Amino acid sequence: MTVTGPSNADRFLALLKPIERDLETYCRRLIWEPQQAADALQNAVMRGFAAFDRYHADASFRAWMFKILTHEAFALNRKYARIARHEFQLDPEELAGLALAGEPGQGGNPNLSSAELDAVLEPVLATGLKTLTDTERSVLLLRAIGDLRYREISEALGIPMGSVMGNLSRARYKMRSLLAHSARRTKLLNEN
């Protein structure tokens, strides 16, 4: 008698299991409305499973699922129109001031220890992500959490490689500036 192989669902879940934590972390960072994170994950996984027949085994399942989740999160962000209410942009002058204060090698003296950086890290990340545009945020998160290559990010977001590099560079610049600035301010406050 022939032995039947694992079903589609079994194969899908076996590939999904190792990336569940990263998918959830990515989703919670990307989506504006925290209550919508579970829905976004559920929808993305179900969409992925429905399209699993079209998934090629030689492609990266991780990149494929992050792409689906990104589109789902963007759709929910648009649907609930939270972006305008939550997102705030820093003025160019304000950003330049932060950069001069904290960006390494551009003024200031950021000789900050790891402990000093870690002390302000989480609030800076939460605030910093809100200063980014949708594309900057997703590029940064796909690189940091998804560990995707530039080419995979380009395919996931449907933007050219040059745009990926540009968005990533801007996102990192803003985040580094905020982190260094906050850490320096906290250090000064503690010294006083």
Add this chain to the structure above:
Amino acid sequence: MKCDEVQPLRDACLDSELDARTALEIEQHLKSCPNCARHFAEADKLDTRIKAGLKQGRRTAALWEQIEHSVIASAPSTAGSAGWQAILATVGEQLRAGWSRAPRIWAGLAAVWMMIFALHFSGRETDAPLVAKQQMPSASEMRVALKQKQSWMAELAVTSETGSTDKAKAAPPRPRSEQRTETVKT
């Protein structure tokens, strides 16, 4: 490589996204330029912190359990197909066993079956042209035939009309007494 050429490539270099040649050129520049090397080191340090911070998250067990249940529930049932596969496998095994026991008989049966099949289709081929000949005439052919028929009808009507007028003009039969006198005169 100069400083202003190296700085824009900093992120791509730290992400190991550059080709080997460019990466080597940057590495050589950093060895000779402490300022750029310091920028790279600071950026790397901050990026590492940011990445570690962004990656901090948890897996909500209850949520994933629910999602996995949904996936399994939405999967099409494979019980039916497994049953058919088992039946087909059994039939296949029996056929293979029969073939190995009496291959000549099976070959003969197959040849007879092929002959029946060939005869059946060759018989059908002879019918095909007959069927093809019995096709409906085209519209133009039907119009021509109709016109011809109409002309025949017209001719028939004319001939019948002329026949009737001749009959009308013919002299009525004379009485026998007159006929008898004529014969006497002659």
